[in-house]
Amino acid sequence: MTSMSNRMINILVPVISVILGLLVGAIVMVVSGYDPVKGYIALWNGIFGDSYAIGETIRQITPYILAGLAVAFAFRTGLFNIGVEGQLIVGWFAAVYVGAAFDLPKVIHLPLAILAGAAAGALWAFLPGLLKAKMKIHEVIVTIMMNYVALYVVNALIKTWSGGGDKTERIKETASLRSDFLASITDYSRLHYGIILALLMVVLMWFLLEKTTTGFELKAVGFNENASEYAGMKIGKNIILAMVISGAFAGLAGAMEGLGTFGNMYTRGGFTGIGFDGIAVALLGANTPLGVIFGAVLFGSLKYGALNMPNAAQIPEEIVQIVIALVIFFVACGYAIRLLLSKISKKKEAK
Amino acid sequence: MEYVIEMLNIRKEFGNFVANDNITLQLRKGEIHALLGENGAGKSTLMNVLFGLYQPEGGEIRVRGKKVAITDPNVANELGIGMVHQHFMLVENFTVTENIILGNEPTKGGSLNISAAAKKVAELSKQYGLNVDPYAKIEDISVGMQQRVEILKTLYRGAEILIFDEPTASLTPQEIMELITIMRKLIKEGKSIILITHKLQEIMDVSDRVTVIRKGKGIGTVITSESSPEELASLMVGRQVIFKTEKGPAHPTDEVLAVKDLVVTDSRNVEKVKGLNLSVRRGEIVGIAGIDGNGQSELIEAITGLRKTKSGSVSINGKDITNKRPRQVTESGVGHIPQDRHKHGLVLDFPIGYNIALQTYYQKPLSKGGIIDYKAIDRFAEQIIEQYDVRTQGAHEPARALSGGNQQKAIIGREVERDPDLLIAALPTRGLDVGAIEFIHRRLIEQRDSGKAVLLISFELDEVMNVSDRIAVIYDGAIIDTVKPLETDEQELGLLMAGHSRKEAAAMQAEEGDDKHVQ
Amino acid sequence: MSFLEILYFMAPVSIAYAAPLIFTALGGVFSERSGVVNIALEGLMVMGAFIGILFNLFFYDTFGSWTPWVALIAAMIVSAVFSLLHAVASITFRADQVVSGVAINMLGLAVALFLTKMIFDKGQTDFIKKAIPNFNIPVLQDIPVIGPMLFKGVYGSSILAIVAAFVAWYVIFKTPFGLRLRSVGEHPMAADTMGIHVNRIRYIAVVISGALAGIGGAIYSQTMTRDFGHATINGQGFMALAAMIFGKWHPIGAMGAAIFFGFAQALAVVGPSIPIIKEIPTGYLHALPYILTILALAGFIGKATGPKASGKPYIKGSR
């Protein structure tokens, strides 16, 4: 009985949070003299309006899923990987490099390019992991620094590779995640097969954490290093492993951009933001694989759909940003809503 | 006769689990009132209600006849109620003084006046004979000292009613004696005490009355002098309890554990084990008797691979395991019931079931080829929970929610079920009720009888005397003597533990100027 | 440049760069010492930067040459209020402190830019007339070597920042409030049993962090950019977070870390006139400050662990 209502609550909480966020967002729009109804219709159409929008929304969700997984996986082992951004950037570059530099049949080329992205991300996360494991240096600060290093080093690499240019070569067809089929059914959107990979990774993370001895160890170490050591687990190994896997997810997110959305890489003036949003995505999803999907869908949809609010409802960018932030904020405050609901359901039971 | 505290028909629920079910407890002024109950009976919960940490679902609390609502520890403090918690409430990286003054700090010109506070602490500690160093950091002092800091906290706030939740569980005999004298002093000062303990002898020694609860229900209150340990035990457990564990003679065979000239340093790189030699054979229980801090912890950690040795060797069944990783040690046939169940024994945020599988999750049948079979884990856990009478709402309940005693039973189940050649039991009965103690002692003896070697570390003389076949006395990092329980008595043992040779001991016992208090 | 010239150049530059980071990092120290992770520093800094400029522009006629300083106070107040959002979410509503922080970061930037649009009808504010001045300290500046390094072209804000670091140290380690603050971050239940209002302390700490981050932001915008736009604050909040950890949650440590960052940044700028560094191609030179930081950590900073209860909301009666 109570467990039933609990499950109900678990589903209701995020929903209500989102609605609340949108409500407050509406108030902001009204106060600043814009029509929230028009605005939200535009948002809705921006997300689901037509096959093109749907395709692009999914395309936008894809890297968020992977970035979310990266952050979530680290958190489950008690590590805060704030360096997903940098791992994503190196992953993007590595994937594009392999995708452009070699001539191979698709069955080899595409997987190879994807793996390159994952490997680069993993490598970028390995160092913070190593420093944490061997010298107890806090991963947050190292990963923040590694973000900037990634940004500038990759820019420099692009220059060197392109002989002073501002962007890499385009990847070969054989390394592309895009397909005419997907384009045709979504009216020329950039939807690519990455979403399938992303979902596979969700399953993989779930499997790793919930089914394997490795996952058991990672979680144990995350909760209590002393007891884990007592139980014969290798603390250092697990910390490094967790960072490396997390980095691999992040690198894949980059590969999605490189092999799917863009097909090449420009020198960057700043970060993509996906890595940082990934933090919110992961925690909104309570660091569970399924939760990450929820978080990514929420973030991706809002982020892409929002583009249509200035386009179709003349609502300024900034207001849209405020609305998005509010939604995130309210979803984060789920506990308050949970409290309310449980009070209500208690009253019901009382009767 | 006036009551300073009246807890009437208190009810406390956790979710749909009832931890306190209409319990009544009345504390008279100037009495030491014992609260007795099995592990998980609801003692700590009841006291946390009195201290304002939990809000009761039912019942009422009267303080000095006045009905009160204790919504917050502040309120309790204002009412003159102080509590020494089962799990200490001390900030590890603070000094003694900082911990004591926290909440009402003396100031001079806006800034902390530590020196003044320290002086007051020193005075108090002198007045009650607590001798704590006001400037010591909590993480650096012994459990006994931390205990006394907790007491000082309550006194510093001028508490009139003191709650002691299992104060003696983690104390050495010496420390217990000191604590008892302290409690008597407190009573003389006109204070009243509620004492939770599982040690019936202590209850008989110090308490005036005893309230017994069983499985969350109040059983009743008896006058200590009109009762007996046997009666109390059966009231608490609901059946007869045998105290002296029956066991036949030991038949030791070949050597399992051999420790040779072992030298181990602690985390501050101070030598704690100094060339120690020890041998445990199949079919015997060797008890290590000693005062806390003589190298017991370092010895265990060195054997089990949790701490690197400086020199010397450790071998199991003739196989050298010196400085091997913990897992290699476990797999070479060592079971380990760790001294600190929260730090090493359990992952508190894991379900109790996972914790029961903590040593074997990677082996068949719990997992195959790196894939865990959680059904198998559940089955295994349920079986241990069943066999070892772990009181829990199920294998999926987080270990954190179990009472101390039941957490310990789970650990013991885990280690014994692996049926190791050597079972190391470090303070295995700390904080356990008589029933559980009896149960665990029987398990240890079973292991012995089935041809295993058992190494028991304990601060409790009677435990060492009852359970071991040989007693190795550890002092200053070395085994200074080995005696047979039947050929010694607690007093001699006490002297040995204090570093005297057996001759000296005999001499000291001979001369009738016997000073009860062992320094 | 000669070695001495380089020193004379780098010392003041490092400190100037550090000032905003010091204030913000101190904010982080207060918040995290009380057990509330504050990744919202970035957003709070944005608010401060914006309000600082806004106030400076509107009240220059009222306060004249004092404007930048009064602007700091204004920024302090507004950011403090803004940080209550983070407090309510992560303390009272037990929101995940990191998500709440991320949301605050988005919100801070969006609100500031929106208001900029509303008020100035363009993407960035006008330029302030009166920025935070720097000056030479009489007498001291004439001390050989040290003088030109530390006492020439000093910003009032830099002095303020260093003073603030020591005040913070005093408050956290020498006052009752500090003792309670630390206890709440280490072992909230113990604090609660001692009658300390855990949540109240945490509220206060978060609000303080908001105030300090606000000052930090306002110092940055009133020294570096002199106007406010979308790119005014980008990443300084996270650098402050890094400085806090680098400094092991200790005010003086955080200050040292911030100054080190400034030093590293300056080094990258004078790099082309320093022997070894000269060899590094510009592209990679930009990464130098961050690599130096990692090396410093690995080399001589090492182990750092935060307050025990950091990140966990305090729930009564939970074991």
Next chain:
Amino acid sequence: GSGNDDASKDNGKKEGGGEKTSEFSVAMVTDVGGIDDKSFNQAAWKGIKEFGEANDMEKGDGGYDYLQSAGEEDYIPNLNALARRDFSLVFGVGFMMQDAMDEIASQQKDTEFAIIDAVVDQPNTASILFKEQEGSYLAGVAAALMTESKKVGFVGGMENEVIHRFESGFVAGVKAVDPEIDVDVQYAGAFDKAETGKTMANRMYSSGVDIIFHAAGGTGNGVFSEAKERKSADPDANVWVIGVDSDQYDEGAVGDTNVTLTSMLKRVDVAVEDIAKRAKEGDFPGGETHVYGLDEDGVDLADSRGAIPEEVMTKIEDYKEKIKSGEIEVPEYPEGKEPKK
């Protein structure tokens, strides 16, 4: 569902090249810099607004409008959105939009596109480039003629081909006047690091440089801050900044003096209006590349408000003429920075 259908309808119409809304309409997509970046986005929008107002068009569908891009991934959806709203001509601003423009132009065949600062080889796309080097050359000449310390500086944002043109022109201009003058060139690596810009300016001024030309967007703010700081500390300090893209005179104000020597104008607005006009009149230069230099009023120096004395101005005019007449050929790439491929 239904959304799908009308989408395909809409698209079918495009593919089928059915007639467009008769009214001429124009819109633009900004790059990540945003609509008021005080640089090419802002200038482009200025051009479109002026064109719109001149032809009394309304903001919005069928008139003139813009969309902002928060990230690179937004370029394509934004370009597409404008094409679908049946704007006759859609501008993409910035070389970063090159690939996106190429992709959309090939899909939305009957919309006309134009891209700034890059070349897109599509029949329905006009490419607009600027000879930044020519304007920068004049800036260099001005700097060379005005410097007293015989030291001038250049602060760049990110290193890319466009900014390289600024650098190469500036250096060439300086050297043309006096090869002895040394030019201190440094790149901040980003367009939004004011603190780095300030530190670099600080370094340059400390080492005796008295005029700095910045092509660094927000990083340039730092350059101005440093100059103004020195000016307000000591009114006689001889520190100057040469602004970029738009007239940055306001940025340079210190009390009643000003540190802005002049600004190198990049008249994106002129180019945009020009292309829009031609498109409206029906001779849209699809598939062509138009390069706007001094001769086309695409680049120029801003009024120095007397900071540069008359006789110097006349000298600068001479160089201007020589460039227009082709007598002086300004190098596109800085020495040693020519593209390898």
